[in-house]
Amino acid sequence: MLSKYSLRLPKVVYGGESPTDELAVALRREGARSVVVFTDAALHRLGLVSPVLEAIESAGATCQIVDDIPAEPTYSQVQSVVDQVRGVSTDAIVAVGGGSVMDAAKLAGVCATDAYTVHDLLADPSRAAKQLTTFMVPTTAGTGAEATPNAIVAVPEDELKVGIVNDAMIADYVVLDARMIKNLPRPIAASTGIDALCHAIECYTSAKANPFSDVFALEAFDLIVNNIEAACDDPEAMDAKRAMQVASFYAGIAITASGTTAVHALSYPLGGKYHVAHGVSNAILLSPVMHFNEPAIRERLAAAYDRAIHGDAATVEEKSAAVIERMDRIVSHLDIPKKLDELGVAGVDVDQLAAAGMTVQRLLVNNRREVTLEDARAIYAQVL
Ligand SMILES: NC(=O)c1ccc[n+]([C@@H]2O[C@H](COP(=O)([O-])OP(=O)(O)OC[C@H]3O[C@@H](n4cnc5c(N)ncnc54)[C@H](O)[C@@H]3O)[C@@H](O)[C@H]2O)c1
Ligand SMILES: [Zn+2]
Structure with a gap:
């Protein structure tokens, strides 16, 4: 547990019914005359950008x-x-994605x-200074990037x-609009939802956990464990999808206040070298890393059990084992591969x-629990 901690949050977060409309108010308040919308081609084609463009137009800004x-x-x-x-x-800048x-x-x-480039920030992230007002409209319920000070990039030369933090x-500004995730394809909803689950449980069991991060990490864990399957399986389960959207935002706040642990650390090379999607690489590592960490985080896992899983486990050991087992069952239920060879990744050099x-x-x-080179090797060896 840290002895000093802080909570940093976006200025305004809009939720509820059609909150994207509120963008117009926020843009006017910021005096924004000229706006750039960042998105990807698929989302543009799907029309998810349309409500955002309408809001920008009604704010009288160019786009x-x-x-x-x-x-x-x-x-x-x-x-x-x-x-x-x-x-x-x-x-x-408004991000829709x-x-x-x-x-x-x-x-x-x-x-x-042009004071510095993205590459310069890789070497020295402290140079980053805010130059434009940013608005985040997440279309996955997932990364929590709408809340965090992090931006993750691939560095191919280092695999x-x-x-960059x-x-x-x-x-x-953040806009949590459930319309954005309503038709999220199941595999994307599943892997991005597991990313949020990892953020929640890693931040709750992190050495940097503190009373601020615990509130958000535990609530996120509870919401995710009890909604992720319905949100992925049932296209009409809007309450579950909304819960996932709020939970991934909360888990992002938990990252800002605390920090993820060995699941995310060991996941980065799987993304960098083998291009495994972020949520999938975390899903693959979640169970082996939790089993490895269990002796050092048992009490915290038991507390997560008390909050989110209402079964008949009685002892701390039973509760902590039940949390790991529940997360493992969720990954299985969502049909996410648990081994690299299921993803066609072969010839891995552990x-x-x-x-x-x-x-x-x-x-x-x-x-x-300290992870040595030998431990990392043993964990990777389990996911081939
Ligand atoms: N900044 C942070 O704090 C943070 C935290 C975790 C992960 N990340 C990073 O975020 C990236 C992964 O983001 P992600 O998991 O949200 O996926 P993504 O943004 O890479 O999107 C994955 C795919 O889903 C599609 N998609 C997104 N929303 C959709 C929708 N509503 N309907 C249909 N298709 C949709 C996209 O077009 C894309 O093809 C990685 O680079 C990861 O490292 C950042
Ligand atoms: Zn993540």
Whole structure:
């Protein structure tokens, strides 16, 4: 438990019925005259951007759309979308998308002048300074990127994904509009939902956990464990989908106040080297890492059980085992692969993976049980 902690939040978060309409109010309040909308081509085609464009129009602002942001972009791919913003006079960025789009928008919000590049921020994230007002409209219930100061980019030369972290990237406004996730395809809802579950349980069991992060992490855990299956399985389960949307935002706040641990740390090389989607790589590692951590986080897992799982486990050991088992059952229920070979990833060099995983000390230091190179190797060996 940390002895000093803080809570950093976006300025305003809109939820409830059609909250995207409130964007017009916020844009007017910010005096935004020229807005750039970040999204991806698929979401643009699906029409998810339309309510946002209407709000921008009713605020009387002009609008440019950047829709060529790939999933899980490299830092140079982000740089090329950032460059599209640099040439125009813009005062606000609205991101409509998942973590990939939101992270690109967050970087654009601090890289709008040519004082430094995205690559420069990889070396020195402290240089990031806010230059544009940012609005986040998440379309996955997932990353919590709408709440965090993090932007994750792939670094192909290191075969890693790297988090650039600076409070200047905390969004100014967040819009949680359930219409954005209503038709999320099941595999995407499942893997992004598991990402949020990992954020919640990792932050709750993190060495950086504290009273502020605990409130959000535990509530997120409760909401996710009790809604993720319905939200993924039933297209009409809007209450469950709304719960997932709020939970992933809360889990993002938990990341900001605390920090994820070895699931996320060891997940980065799977994304960087084998291009496994972020939520899927976390899902694969969740159970092995939780089993590894269990002796060091038993009491916390038992508290999570008391909050979210209402079964007949009696002892701390039974409760903690039941939490790990419940999370494992959720991953199975959602048909997410648990092994790399199910994803067609073959010829894995465990030594290389373990060495790459060990470089993610930013998160490994949060793990309550120390992870050695040998431990990392053993964990990866379980997911081949
Ligand atoms: N900044 C943070 O704090 C943070 C936290 C966790 C993960 N991340 C990063 O976020 C990225 C992953 O983001 P993600 O999991 O949200 O996925 P994503 O943004 O990469 O999107 C995945 C796919 O889902 C599609 N999609 C998104 N919303 C949809 C919708 N409503 N309907 C249909 N299709 C939709 C996209 O078009 C894309 O093809 C990774 O790069 C990861 O490292 C960032
Ligand atoms: Zn994550």
